[in-house]
Amino acid sequence: MAANYWVSTQRRYWLFSREKLAEAREKLKERDNVAYSQLPLPDQRLLNIYFSQQLSKLGKRMSTRQQALATAQIYVKRFYTKKELRHTNPYLILTTAFYLACKMEECPHHIRFVVGEARSLWPDFITPDISKLGECEFALIAEMNSQLIVHHPYRTLSELQSDLSLTSDEVALAWSVINDHYLTDLPLLYAPHVIAVMAIIIAVVFKPSQTSFHGSAAPSLTAAMRDGSTNIFAALGDKGGNAPRIQKLVSWLAESDVDIRAVVECTQELVSLYEIWEQYNEKHCKELLMRMVKNKNLYK
Amino acid sequence: MAVSPSIPRSPSTTSSSTVPQKLKEIATQNISTGKGVSHPQIPLQNPDYELAQQLNDDVRHKYIKDRKLGEGTYAVVYLGHLRADSASYVAIKKIKVNAEFKDGLSMDAIREVKYLQELSHPNIIALHDVFTSKDLNLNLVLEYLPGGDLEMLIKDGSIHYGAADVKAWMGMLARSVWYCHENCVLHRDIKPNNLLIASDGEVKLADFGLARSFADPYLNMSHQVITRWYRPPELLYGARQYSGAVDIWSMGMVFAELLLRVPFVAGNTDLDQISKINDAFGTPTEENWPGVTKLPNYVSAEKDRIVPLQGRDFFLRQFPTAGSVGAELLMSMCALDPRKRSTASQILQHNWWFIEPKPTKKEDLPRKPGGVKKMGDDLARRGGELQEGPFHNTVRQLDFTAMK
Numbered sequence: 167m168a169a170n171y172w173v174s175t176q177r178r179y180w181l182f183s184r185e186k187l188a189e190a191r192e193k194l195k196e197r198d199n200v201a202y203s204q205l206p207l208p209d210q211r212l213l214n215i216y217f218s219q220q221l222s223k224l225g226k227r228m229s230t231r232q233q234a235l236a237t238a239q240i241y242v243k244r245f246y247t248k249k250e251l252r253h254t255n256p257y258l259i260l261t262t263a264f265y266l267a268c269k270m271e272e273c274p275h276h277i278r279f280v281v282g283e284a285r286s287l288w289p290d291f292i293t294p295d296i297s298k299l300g301e302c303e304f305a306l307i308a309e310m311n312s313q314l315i316v317h318h319p320y321r322t323l324s325e326l327q328s329d330l331s332l333t334s335d336e337v338a339l340a341w342s343v344i345n346d347h348y349l350t351d352l353p354l355l356y357a358p359h360v361i362a363v364m365a366i367i368i369a370v371v372f373k374p375s376q377t378s379f380h381g382s383a384a385p386s387l388t389a390a391m392r393d394g395s396t397n398i399f400a401a402l403g404d405k406g407g408n409a410p411r412i413q414k415l416v417s418w419l420a421e422s423d424v425d426i427r428a429v430v431e432c433t434q435e436l437v438s439l440y441e442i443w444e445q446y447n448e449k450h451c452k453e454l455l456m457r458m459v460k461n462k463n464l465y466k
Numbered sequence: 467m468a469v470s471p472s473i474p475r476s477p478s479t480t481s482s483s484t485v486p487q488k489l490k491e492i493a494t495q496n497i498s499t500g501k502g503v504s505h506p507q508i509p510l511q512n513p514d515y516e517l518a519q520q521l522n523d524d525v526r527h528k529y530i531k532d533r534k535l536g537e538g539t540y541a542v543v544y545l546g547h548l549r550a551d552s553a554s555y556v557a558i559k560k561i562k563v564n565a566e567f568k569d570g571l572s573m574d575a576i577r578e579v580k581y582l583q584e585l586s587h588p589n590i591i592a593l594h595d596v597f598t599s600k601d602l603n604l605n606l607v608l609e610y611l612p613g614g615d616l617e618m619l620i621k622d623g624s625i626h627y628g629a630a631d632v633k634a635w636m637g638m639l640a641r642s643v644w645y646c647h648e649n650c651v652l653h654r655d656i657k658p659n660n661l662l663i664a665s666d667g668e669v670k671l672a673d674f675g676l677a678r679s680f681a682d683p684y685l686n687m688s689h690q691v692i693t694r695w696y697r698p699p700e701l702l703y704g705a706r707q708y709s710g711a712v713d714i715w716s717m718g719m720v721f722a723e724l725l726l727r728v729p730f731v732a733g734n735t736d737l738d739q740i741s742k743i744n745d746a747f748g749t750p751t752e753e754n755w756p757g758v759t760k761l762p763n764y765v766s767a768e769k770d771r772i773v774p775l776q777g778r779d780f781f782l783r784q785f786p787t788a789g790s791v792g793a794e795l796l797m798s799m800c801a802l803d804p805r806k807r808s809t810a811s812q813i814l815q816h817n818w819w820f821i822e823p824k825p826t827k828k829e830d831l832p833r834k835p836g837g838v839k840k841m842g843d844d845l846a847r848r849g850g851e852l853q854e855g856p857f858h859n860t861v862r863q864l865d866f867t868a869m870k
Binding site for chain 1: 522569570571573576579580581583584586596598602604649678679681687
């Protein structure tokens with residue numbers, strides 16, 4: 167983590183409004199309307215899930231720090247706001263984003279090692295020729311206007327841990343909520359501290375069961391949320407409630423300058439992630455992408 | 467990149483329209499991996515190419531390269547100017563990329579771009595733009611700093627400068643270091659030839675090729691950083707966890723060198739550097755630096771060479787031109803134990819800045835012609851290198867285990 171978020175390139179150039187983001191994507195798609203009608207691709211939200219999970223798989227293979235993986239997630243998202251998916255080999259982009267992010271977060275891997283691991287994960291899409299990754303790194307940096315520092319919500323979470331006297335279970339749950347938010351567009355839409363506050367609220371309101379730091383919060387949260395996602399807001403607004411911890415959080419929020427509306431919107435986005443996750447079918451995404459890439463021989 | 471002719475053809479597409487369609491495929495495919503520029507006839511056909519490359523081209527066309535100023539192992543530096551205004555000079559640092567992209571971009575290039583994109587301070591070299599050129603090299607458009615560097619002024623005996631000038635230079639250095647540390651960035655290569663001088667006399671910290679963010683607690687970092695003469699004892703002893711204090715030591719060494727006009731402790735090897743530091747400042751012991759004997763490369767000094775920790779008198783004697791308050795400030799930057807060294811903000815609050823003589827105004831600082839060439843050499847050099855001496859004490863190797 168370096169530099170100041172408020173003057174960062176992340177805040178100045180890579181924070182979108184929902185409308186702007188949709189517009190940018192529409193514009194990219196427009197030129198390929200024919201291709202889209204011939205070979206439709208999965209919904210953006212499903213693709214988000216797919217790419218994030220593929221990237222996590224690569225990260226896990228190489229036991230990478232969460233921070234580097236998170237940065238790679240952002241690189242992929244940024245890249246696809248400027249390039250149309252159909253003109254790329256997404257697996258090469260994922261690999262390159264990972265390779266570059268590791269260098270950025272000071273835990274570099276050798277290019278051969280990265281290519282080797284990516285190849286064993288996606289043998290149909292990654293060639294052994296390492297120069298492809300080198301070229302793609304170059305393109306990735308160029309598309310991102312060489313703005314490479316990314317601020318993540320994890321740091322805010324650890325800073326607030328003692329202020330809000332969060333239990334280690336709550337921190338673990340909030341941590342996995344943050345992991346999950348990389349499966350959505352949220353990192354392009356809201357500041358990292360807003361995401362962190364959202365994760366804390368979810369963690370405090372829904373009593374954590376057992377979650378590990380590296381997993382997703384989905385198993386423990388989906389069911390709870392399905393029972394009534396509005397519970398969060400009810401719980402927060404319930405002044406006379408018998409939950410002093412929640413009250414403490416509410417009064418802290420009221421005194422802070424955090425944009426509460428944004429926090430609420432983030433929460434809703436996350437709730438809908440857990441909803442759509444139930445329809446998600448990895449195999450289906452994989453097949454569609456496979457057809458897309460094979461059709462164009464993009465993997466060569 | 468192989469191009470497949472087997473593009474899915476829908477019945478609705480007439481054969482005439484498949485041709486541009488195909489070209490488009492080629493172009494965009496190539497761009498997506500960065501090769502699009504090798505097909506000059508294609509870009510015109512393709513709106514996507516335009517979109518992707520237009521911005522980059524716009525940036526590239528903003529500048530004209532005039533002549534080569536310097537070349538190092540890692541970069542070539544050109545003098546350039548704005549197309550729109552031939553009096554607005556810039557330095558264009560073209561980072562050499564291995565022709566086959568064998569190893570990806572070097573960490574130096576990545577770090578430099580990464581930090582300069584975010585940092586913006588009057589005493590830090592400005593990065594105006596980044597663009598890629600036709601031969602797929604990364605070009606950094608940097609602030610033009612024709613005044614050369616501090617090393618040049620220190621070495622030139624015909625240039626006279628006094629305590630007020632040193633105070634002005636040190637003030638600018640201290641502010642740049644404070645700003646870096648405030649933003650959680652370690653520079654890790656502070657030395658006189660990384661302190662470049664603008665046409666108005668302002669000193670600018672350059673070369674962020676070794677910079678990194680503060681590590682998370684307990685994560686190791688490389689100790690193979692900072693050019694040897696400016697490297698603090700904890701790094702020479704192989705400490706893997708360290709703080710902004712490493713930059714403060716380098717700052718102290720620059721301060722001493724400005725006063726003496728020669729490097730204060732100039733070892734020929736890392737071991738020699740340690741023993742010279744021992745002789746000059748005192749021998750590190752568990753008493754004056756708790757924990758020092760546990761550092762990985764700690765070597766205990768021979769019994770007959772143990773020097774007691776130097777106090778104020780020593781600094782006053784060695785650096786009479788600094789005055790007693792100045793000597794005290796220098797001493798606080800040269801504490802052997804990094805925990806006892808001043809921080810950048812403590813340095814900025816030191817009484818020395820407030821007493822006479824007042825720092826020279828930047829316009830009135832001594833200067834020397836020939837700075838443009840020096841800027842070229844400085845910017846082309848890879849971090850951690852000293853130019854002179856029989857031993858090139860390069861510290862930089864891409865060591866993937868030590869890099870963390």
